[in-house]
Amino acid sequence: MQVSSRHLSILLYIVAACIFFGFSIYYMQFYIHGDQRAYRGFYESILNAPIAELPLLQQRHTGSAEPLYGILMWVGAQFTSKDIWISVFNAVLGLIVLRLLISRRVSLYIYPLIFSNFYLIVLFFGAERLKFAVIMALLFIASSGRWKYVFALLAPMFHFQIFLLAGALAGGQFSTLVRGVFAGKLRLLSIVSTFALAAGVGLTFLYFSDLIQDKASNYEGAGLSGLWKTVIFFVVAIFFTNDRISTALSFGILASAILAVGEERVNLMSFFLAITASFSWNRGFNPITIMMLAYFSYTGVIFLDNIVKFGNGFAR
Helix, strand or coil, X not given: CCXXXXXXXXXXXXXXXXXXXXXXXXXXXXXXXXXXXXXXXXHHHCCCCCHHHHHHHHHHHHCCCCHHHHHHHHHHHCCCCHHHHHHHHHHHHHHHHHHHHHHCCCCHHHHHHHHCCHHHHHHHHCCHHHHHHHHHHHHHHHCCCCHHHHHHHHXXXXXXXXXXXXXXXXXXXXXXXXXXXXXXXXXXXXXXXXHHHHHHHHHHHHHCHHHHHHHHCCCCCCHHHHHHHHHHHHHHHHHHCCCHHHHHHHXXXXXXXHHHHCHHHHXXXXXXXXXXXXXXXXXXXXXXXXXXXXXXXXXHHHHHHHHHHHCCCCCC
16 A cells, blocks of 8 residues: 555654653653752642632742743643643654754754754753743744744743844844845835734733843843853854845844843854754755754753753753
8 A cells, every 4th residue: 555745744743743752751750950840849839729820820939920831831730740741842842843854954864963952952851931932933933824923922922032032033134124125025015014023022022021121130141251152153154144134133132132131042042043044055964064063962962961860951
């Protein structure tokens, strides 16, 4: 019996989902310290709590106020354990990344390095709220039509710091938009939709501005010493991109945020911009991409080892 390519694709995604889920379940059981101590405490506190108490419990345990994260955790707590619930979404994240890699025809040879890299592992196990915001951001990239804007508006409801990535992408798009207007190559609908999305994100930012400022004040920042990785990612992105002005604007916005939110999250987003730009050369199978991914794959393995040994991937 002949098997269609569609059935093979479905089988591939099912197998991949099982692998991501099993991988997540295994390591989640060990991750009990660091930020996960607070997240586990929050999950346990909402097992029998009315939904009206979510904001207070979320603020008390995690110091956060993003509404959709709390609601999603409350839903999961009514049905299953935290490790299983989070592993479901880790599988979703892994599948979205896999789908984007396939759709952009990224070289199969670098898949192991991509899925073992430090920043993806951190999203799986360490940066819990940011994970959901990144899922929304990736769905925005992968989608077309009106759903793009729905995902864009949902992302900051899981983690306000996704505004950094939105700002970086918007900064890059702004120069493209301006050049297109002067060249007469942009339709009115493209201009209106871009500014409508910017207005929606801006209004969301203003509505939660007090909460965002309060959260930002909890970060000490990294000073100029935290810029070195961002600078390296910028150099890589500039080397590969055809639009250096847009890239410079994007990284300028990210670099300026280091003092407010610290280096790790800024570097995660800078890495995303750099690595996607590098895929333009031989579909990512090139010396620069391989060296960069190999280094962060090595640090990703160390992060996983720390989870098992110390219960915290960031343990030193």
